[in-house]
């Protein structure tokens with residue numbers, strides 16, 4: 001995959017223009033360094049543009065565990081691509097290894113984070129995480145659930161603070177066997 005370079009100078013220029021466009025004075029003290037700060041921040045929160053999450057799952061190890069692995073409550077921060085406002089919440093990732101092919105728990109977290117650090121849609125983010133695990137580990141099944149609050153719904157538009165959007169993506173056995181899917185969803189919803 002070709003590496004995309006984040007052009008901080010261009011972001012600075014753009015933020016300067018936005019400030020002018022809303023009638024602000026970009027030269028006043030509080031705003032002087034804002035374009036620079038935003039550019040640095042965008043480099044950080046869009047760092048996923050430069051990553052290939054499939055690489056994180058290249059190193060798997062063999063452990064004779066062909067039973068469900070569920071990682072709950074992975075903190076997730078992303079940017080809605082329609083408004084460039086944050087959406088944030090939790091991801092729950094489950095898979096059933098095939099032939100003992102498992103990965104470290106932290107690798108699953110890194111996959112979720114890397115896809116989140118791009119302009120995103122919650123639906124696509126959910127599917128990308130599921131497909132990445134499914135294609136890399138070829139497990140019996142994958143289930144990903146994301147629950148998130150969208151600032152573009154909270155601050156503007158319909159203004160529904162606290163409203164959670166829940167998305168799920170299931171592959172393999174979770175797609176074909178309703179009872180297996182029901183089991184993982186109930187484990188995700190269960191408060192331990």
Ligand SMILES: [Zn+2]
Nearest residue numbers: 080082083152
């Ligand atoms: Zn939005």
